[in-house]
Amino acid sequence: MVDSTPHDPRTARDTGSPPEQQQEAPGTTEATVPHPDHGEKSYEGHGRLAGRAALITGGDSGIGRAVAIAFAREGADVALTHLPEEAEDASAVTDEIRKAGARAELIEGDLRDEQFACSLPQRVLDAFGKLDTIVLNAAYQQERxxxxxxxxxxxxxxxxxxxxxxxxxxxxxxxxxxxGASVIITSSIQAAHPSPGLFDYAMTKAAQVALVKALAPVLGKRGIRINAVAPGPVWTPLIPSTGWPGHIPDFGKDSPLGRPAQPAELAPAYVLLASDEASYISGAVYPVTGGEPF
Structure with missing residues (x-):
């Protein structure tokens, strides 16, 4: 019998206080202590995305990695983008995707390059023969x-x-x-509660929310849904590479649940929004903030 006893969310995935650490952007999983939990040992799929073909930007680490693993275990083929510095992380995700019985396509390049970014949909079509799920997740931030x-x-x-x-x-x-296609954008709590030291990052996250709300009525007429997930603090390589000396051990402890999320705790929101279970959800911003109001 499966134990269905609820877990205390304050301690369910708490890894304590991470040691002080700094990385150069974009950061890697191997150098992040403790390693983030992407659901490698915990996520169980139920076929909710069987037959889908997904593109995930920034799918090598953090939230993107957790989503890639979850999508594959739900039956989707997954193409993911990564920077050259993230090749080792991307290779590890590929192993997880293939172990789940799904096809994987690694696409290395810099999303700031228009030609590269524009090539991605066709590259997924060439690899899988279709494209019906897009997760726009890659992001860059620095403390200012x-x-x-x-x-x-x-x-x-x-x-x-x-x-x-x-x-x-x-x-x-x-x-x-x-x-029936689904587009999901990774926004942030910063869209609603911007930090002065992340003003430029917060600007982009607010713009993403506006993009979702503006496109939902138009895409809905074509049967395409678009939504955003707005995470609160999440323990990923992005955090040690942001330039927060002295703040890492206390990262996320001011959230209502008293800790940051692990990437694995974000993945179910993306699975829901990509699946037919969310067939009437479009133009929404799905907060995963540990109780902080969006």
């Missing part, structure tokens, strides 16, 4: 001392990674998405 200290090239990096790439991918994908 103030708006007067941010060089244009850094501001440009945030916008091109977090916004331009999503526009390029969606523009090229639209002619190929069938009725």
């Amino acid at each position: 001392d103030g708006i007067d200290s941010v060089p244009t090239e850094e501001f440009d990096r945030v916008l091109r990674t977090n916004l331009y790439s999503q526009f390029w991918i969606l523009r090229e994908a639209m002619p190929h998405l069938p009725a």
Whole structure:
């Protein structure tokens, strides 16, 4: 008999206080202590995405990695993008996808490059013969001392990674998405409660919410759903690579549940929004914030 006793959410996936650590962006799973939980040992699929073909940007680590594993275990073939520095992480995700019996396609490149971003829908079509699920997840953030200290090239990096790439991918994908397709954007609690030190990142996350709300009525007429997931604090390689010296051991402890989420705790939201179980959900922002109001 399966034990269905509920777990206390304050301690269910708590790994304690991570040690002080810093990485260069984009960060890697191997260098993140403790390693994030992507559901490798816990996620059980039930065939809810059988026959689907998904593109996940930034699928090598963190939330994207957890979503890739969950999608594969639910029956979807998965293509994921990664930077050259993330090749080892991407290879590990590929192993998990294939162990689940799904097809995997690794696509290495920089989403800030318009030509690369625009090529992605066709590359998925070439690999799998179809594309019906898109998860726009890749993101870049850095702690800022103030708006007067941010060089244009850094501001440009945030916008091109977090916004331009999503526009390029969606523009090229639209002619190929069938009725029943699902688009999911990873936004953030920062869209509603921006931190001064992440003002440029927060700008892009608020813009993503606006994009979802603006496109939902238009795409709905074609039978395509678009939604966003808005995570709160999540323990991923993005955190040690953000430039928060002295803050890592207490990361996420100010949330109502007293801890950050693990990436595996985000994956079920994406599975729901990608599946037919969410057939009447579009234009929504799904908060996974540990109780912090969105």
